[in-house]
Amino acid sequence: MTTPDIIDTLAGIKPGSALDAIRAKRLQARENAQKSYLSLFEPIDAGGFSLLERAAVATFVTGLHGESPVASFYRDKLAASAGGAALLEAIDVEIARGKTSGPYGSFPAGPLSIENTAGLIYRVSADRKPGLGARLTAALEHAHLLVFRPRDAASSDMKALLAAGWSTTGIVTFSQLVAFLSFQVRVVSGLRTLAAASA
Amino acid sequence: MSATVNPPNVFTQDELGWVSWIEPLPEAELTERHFAGLVDRARAKSEYFRLLVRDPEVLEARTKTDKDIFYNVADGLPRAERELAAAATSRYNGCIYCASVHARFASTYSRRRDDVQKLLDEGVGADLGERWNAVVKASVALAATPIAFGPDNIKELRQAGLDDAEIVDVINGASFFNWANRLMLSLGEPSK
Numbered sequence: 095m096t097t098p099d100i101i102d103t104l105a106g107i108k109p110g111s112a113l114d115a116i117r118a119k120r121l122q123a124r125e126n127a128q129k130s131y132l133s134l135f136e137p138i139d140a141g142g143f144s145l146l147e148r149a150a151v152a153t154f155v156t157g158l159h160g161e162s163p164v165a166s167f168y169r170d171k172l173a174a175s176a177g178g179a180a181l182l183e184a185i186d187v188e189i190a191r192g193k194t195s196g197p198y199g200s201f202p203a204g205p206l207s208i209e210n211t212a213g214l215i216y217r218v219s220a221d222r223k224p225g226l227g228a229r230l231t232a233a234l235e236h237a238h239l240l241v242f243r244p245r246d247a248a249s250s251d252m253k254a255l256l257a258a259g260w261s262t263t264g265i266v267t268f269s270q271l272v273a274f275l276s277f278q279v280r281v282v283s284g285l286r287t288l289a290a291a292s293a
Numbered sequence: 294m295s296a297t298v299n300p301p302n303v304f305t306q307d308e309l310g311w312v313s314w315i316e317p318l319p320e321a322e323l324t325e326r327h328f329a330g331l332v333d334r335a336r337a338k339s340e341y342f343r344l345l346v347r348d349p350e351v352l353e354a355r356t357k358t359d360k361d362i363f364y365n366v367a368d369g370l371p372r373a374e375r376e377l378a379a380a381a382t383s384r385y386n387g388c389i390y391c392a393s394v395h396a397r398f399a400s401t402y403s404r405r406r407d408d409v410q411k412l413l414d415e416g417v418g419a420d421l422g423e424r425w426n427a428v429v430k431a432s433v434a435l436a437a438t439p440i441a442f443g444p445d446n447i448k449e450l451r452q453a454g455l456d457d458a459e460i461v462d463v464i465n466g467a468s469f470f471n472w473a474n475r476l477m478l479s480l481g482e483p484s485k
Contacts, residue, residue, distance in 0.1 A: 197386050197438065202300050
């Protein structure tokens with residue numbers, strides 16, 4: 095069975111609608127946004143980044159963007175994942191602790207320093223670290239950086255992930271997943287806004 | 294992973310290099326599965342793509358999404374304004390490398406190099422005329438977290454002359470750079 099187009103589903107785009115026709119003009123983009131989703135959430139090999147971890151990180155990342163059909167979708171996916179129900183409460187609490195407004199962070203020292211903006215440096219609460227484990231703890235902290243203050247990223251952040259048990263390939267897939275969701279949640283939001291403005 | 298990195302500290306239209314913080318795959322270890330992920334075989338020369346090709350299926354899908362959003366100009370927004378959306382998003386998120394590439398493309402396709410430079414120098418509040426201002430403002434609103442894109446952005450884009458297909462190109466282009474910026478910023482750094 096073919097998985098229905100996830101962006102169309104989340105944006106509420108019906109076959110035959112005006113936005114369906116517009117999206118059809120960018121067929122390669124539409125099909126490959128779908129393939130991106132499938133290769134991240136139904137991968138050939140989930141060895142370096144388990145399906146449970148993927149669903150947990152996705153729930154956290156989309157939850158940080160606020161309530162939306164996208165956030166609900168990944169939260170349901172986590173709830174339906176083996177072992178996911180046990181993580182839901184912790185992830186929900188961490189979303190609430192991590193919510194803020196971005197992007198913020200620092201530029202390389204120089205003329206741009208006047209644009210530096212301070213903000214939350216999120217860390218998982220000590221209470222929840224044992225339940226989440228070292229890998230997910232490091233992943234949530236890095237995902238928060240990617241969502242809100244990507245310009246703060248430094249080589250030390252890669253070292254922190256490696257030290258927490260992430261492989262180099264696992265880091266690549268994890269970074270792609272967070273970055274892809276940053277795209278997906280915006281496309282869905284933008285298309286919904288456009289559909290509402292045309293109604 | 295080269296020894297000498299000379300990171301830029303301003304936004305520029307100059308060509309920059311990019312150096313990975315973690316180990317890309319060595320060129321000699323690339324298989325046909327990896328080349329499929331790279332889409333263009335020449336990308337095997339790039340440290341960035343040899344890092345991303347560690348997950349070839351995701352890279353292939355990402356690359357094809359990117360190419361269609363930016364290069365497929367049938368019935369839609371001119372390439373220059375898609376590049377403007379990419380450059381504005383990168384300026385706002387703080388990706389000096391991505392901004393350099395897409396500011397250059399925006400300059401090339403629009404022949405408005407000074408206006409593009411103004412965006413880099415002054416930031417996303419620079420006055421670039423009604424149509425470009427609407428594209429930049431919409432891109433910035435989409436890049437914010439929580440997302441700030443709303444009906445006013447659609448109204449401004451329409452007033453500036455964009456039809457719905459062109460607005461979808463703005464949404465796609467700006468959204469895509471929230472993907473690209475996060476990879477470029479977090480897996481390595483630019484070097485002059």
